[in-house]
Amino acid sequence: MLGWTDDRKLADVLPDKEAKALTKALGYVTCHDLLEHTPRAWSRHGSGVLAEDALEGDMITCVGEVIAVREFHTRDGKTVTRLTINDGRTVFTASFFNSAYVTRLLRQGSKAMFSGKLKFYRGEPQLQHPDFLILPGPGEKAAGSLKAFTLYGDPDEQLRDLDFVPIYPATAKMASWRIMAAIRHILRTLDPVPEPLGEVPAGHVSFDEAIRGVHFPGPEGPEPHLERLKYNEALTLGLVMALRRLETLRRTAPALPPVEDGHRTRLLSGLPFELTDGQRTVIAELEQDLSQGEPMSRLLQGEVGSGKTVVSLVAMLQAVDAGRQCALLAPTEVLVAQHARTLTGLYTGVKIVALTGSMPVAAKRQALLDIVSGEADIVVGTHALIQDTVEFFDLGLVVVDEQHRFGVEQRARLRAKGRDGKTPHLLVMTATPIPRTIAMTVFGDLEVSTLRELPDGRRPIESVVVPEYKPAWVRRAITRIGEEVEAGRQAYVVCPRIDGEGGVLEVFDILGRGPFRNFVVGYLHGRMSGEEKDSVMSRFAAGEIHILVATTVIEVGVDVPNATVMLIREAENFGVSQLHQLRGRVGRGGHASLCIFHTLAEENSEADRRIRDVAATSDGFQLAELDLIHRQEGDVLGTSQSGTTRTVRLLNLLEDYAIIERATSDAAVLVGRHPLLAQRLVLEIDRTDREFLEKS
Known part of the structure; x- marks a missing residue:
């Protein structure tokens, strides 16, 4: 949690049986693990706990008020007690068989938590024989499934007068209130948490208040606490990216200023079509970047057919004019052949060499010789380019096409093939538009250029x-x-x-x-x-x-x-x-x-x-936002498939743009003023995530 963790073992804080049960049910070992298990909803006076969003067969936990109690007998003589419950959004029933104690404990007006498997009868939601926990009001006693609470003290004291009751993601063997009891005990034994940033960010609650309030909010509700924790997540990502930008600035790259009468000029003056305004803008941005002694790290996004290839060729020719080689990495051999044909069709004044894994031995040997001798100006290849046997004479620019098709290791290895310790400039291209929040987080260390217009002649x-x-x-x-x-x-x-x-x-x-x-x-x-x-x-x-x-x-x-x-x-x-x-x-x-x-x-x-x-x-940028709505991926660092801990738990990459924007700006300021503090704050990121960020 941004520079802070509670490494106490659950077994050292909770009763042994409860600690083991939590580990078995949820996989948690430390108090920090459990504190990160944030509620899925909060109930205030028994309202709004989303029973209506559940599917049949789901284990649900909800808080509701008993609005009616009815008792009747089945044909085989069983006594059925049926409660009608209102959770503030949904009215549903809970049925108990031969359970006389239910009518003694649950009466009309009682407020309680219910946990059980959801079923539907004639379209109406119902729970059969759910566990329940009565929430005491003034002068009332707690009752029901109190075992979890009696382990930690007086249940009445723990449950009475809660402003909001947290509802946790639970399992059949680990009810929400059992998790609530454990977290409440952990928070009571937790010393005040110091502010990791030194001072509370303007407009936010303190870090200590957020950790406690996200579980048990006061009258203000959970929102201010959620906002602070979301800010911390966004700031962590922003710090990693700002540190990467700082690291890039410490490296040196070959300065590749444009040559007045070089290949680049001849290409631009001889194109058989008009460049779009967007292409001209991006070409100017690339020209400026390549002219500097710091490595360019730029992402070029544009729809299929928006003219990324010709823009990248202009950049590559600027590098060739400055006496350097270029590498264009493509995901398939067919695409390599296509790129080689397209580039040659656009301009024939430089030597373009293709390198793929399936080339005949003699052709591959000649290609490798052309690359190491400097005869090859532009090398277009698949993963074969990354092999140790490929040595460049003087690599100045790396272009990666369809960057999402390559692992981070592969891009890093190609960029490491510079000469004399110089880092080649990097241009990555994608035809998959990237939402603004993803651009600020995953690609926050890259400058972003965008082509939105389609050249003349493209039909919708x-x-x-x-x-x-x-x-x-x-x-x-x-x-x-x-x-x-x-x-x-x-x-x-x-x-x-x-x-x-x-x-x-x-x-x-x-x-x-x-x-x-x-x-x-x-x-x-x-x-x-x-x-x-x-x-x-x-x-x-x-x-x-x-x-x-x-x-x-x-x-x-x-x-x-x-x-x-x-x-x-x-x-x-x-x-x-x-x-x-x-x-x-x-x-x-x-x-x-x-x-x-x-x-x-x-x-x-x-x-x-x-x-x-x-x-x-057909607007890919509009669809990128739509895609984010449907996917809502929690792990923006790209490691979700590896089973590692998710870095983003609360941040909503669609709705929390303002939080991400502010945190990104604050991160840049913090890294500029206190880079060592920034490095310490991001140490919590999972090692796999760090490797991803360092090499992506």
């Missing part, structure tokens, strides 16, 4: 949604693909899986033997070897394959200007950004293009609405 892509519950529309979609191919165009059919129903192999077989039997249908998926995939994509690019059935391996692929229609089957299985990236594979020529989003989702379901949102706009 029409997008339609074709639901499975409208079979006539599905048949029309297949016919529409056939019409495009009949007109001399090509098509993609994207499937969410390789095998099974709706998979690539099945769809390829059905389409090839059925509606498209008179066309050449190919398939592509991730289990094919690199050579097989490259061969299929090359045949498709050459027009030898009319319809390509594929998984998302085509998401980043070769340009096929003749491909004008794409059918994405079961689009509900793909994320927002992924759908947009896939759609960008068509519409790359001068022809009108169509993307068909097929879906099995039910009408008006969340998945159905998400797909329709994607179809309704």
Whole structure:
């Protein structure tokens, strides 16, 4: 928690049995672990605890007021006590069988916490035989599941007059109030927590107040405490990025000022098309960065077709004019070949060398010789560029295309190939627009350039949604693909899986033997070897394959200007950004293009609405924000897949822009004034996260 941790073992603070139970149920070992288990909701006077948001079968905990008690007998003689409960948003029932004590404890007007498995009967929510804990009011006694509280003292004292009752994420064997009792005891034994920043940030509560108040707020509610803890998370990220920027400033890079009558000038004066205003702006930014003695670290984001390639070539030629080499790292061999062709087509005045893993031995040997001797001005390659056997004569600029396709280690190793201790300048490019908050956090150490305009001649892509519950529309979609191919165009059919129903192999077989039997249908998926995939994509690019059935391996692929229609089957299985990236594979020529989003989702379901949102706009930046709404990834450092502790727990990357913006600014000031304090404050970040940040 930003420079502070409570390393006390649960077993040293809590009763032994409770400590072991918490560790078994939640995996927590220290008091710090448990204090970070923040409530999912807070109930004030039994209101607003989100029972309505739960699904059938979920274990729910809620606080409510008993508004009616009814007793009746079943045909087999069982006595049923049915309570009607209002939690402030939802009215539901709780049923108890042969439990006379319930009517003694729970009466109309009683306020209690209930925990049990949610069921629905005729659409109405109900709990069967839930555990309960009566919350005492003035002059009342606590009752119900008090065992957790009796371990820590008088239950009445602990439960009476709570302004807000915290409701924790719980399990079947670890009820919310059991967690609440343990956390309350830990906080009572916790010494005042010093302010890690030296002084309380203006407008915030103290760190000590936040740690306590996020669990047990006073009349002010949880919001001020949540805001402070969110600020701390954002500040931690901001400090890491500011420290990285400081580290970059301490390195030296070859200064690469533009040459008046060099390759760069000749390219710009000979382009057969007009640059957009955005391209001119970014070129000026790159020119300024490359002219400095500090390493450039810049992210260039722009839609597919926005002209990133020509902008990167201008930057590379500026480096070549200054006597340095450039490396362009691309994710696939097909893309390497495409980049080499595109760059050569744009300008033939420099030597461009391709390097891939599958090159013949003689060709690879010659390429390596050209690179180490300095004959190669621009080297375009796959991961093969990163190998130790690749030595550059004088590397001045590294360009990474589709940066999300490469691990942090790979980018770092390529950038380490500079000469005489110099750090090459770095330009990373992405066609996946990045939300503002992500740009400030994950890419906060990079300057960001953006291309929003599309060059003249690009036609908008029409997008339609074709639901499975409208079979006539599905048949029309297949016919529409056939019409495009009949007109001399090509098509993609994207499937969410390789095998099974709706998979690539099945769809390829059905389409090839059925509606498209008179066309050449190919398939592509991730289990094919690199050579097989490259061969299929090359045949498709050459027009030898009319319809390509594929998984998302085509998401980043070769340009096929003749491909004008794409059918994405079961689009509900793909994320927002992924759908947009896939759609960008068509519409790359001068022809009108169509993307068909097929879906099995039910009408008006969340998945159905998400797909329709994607179809309704082609603005990738708007869709990036939409993607964040649906994904809400907690770990902005990118380590969530590795099972490490999440660095961001409370911060909402969509809604907390103002907090992130302020924390980022404050972090820059703090690093400028007190860099050692900043380094100490970020030591808590998980080692894997630190490695990610240091190399990303």
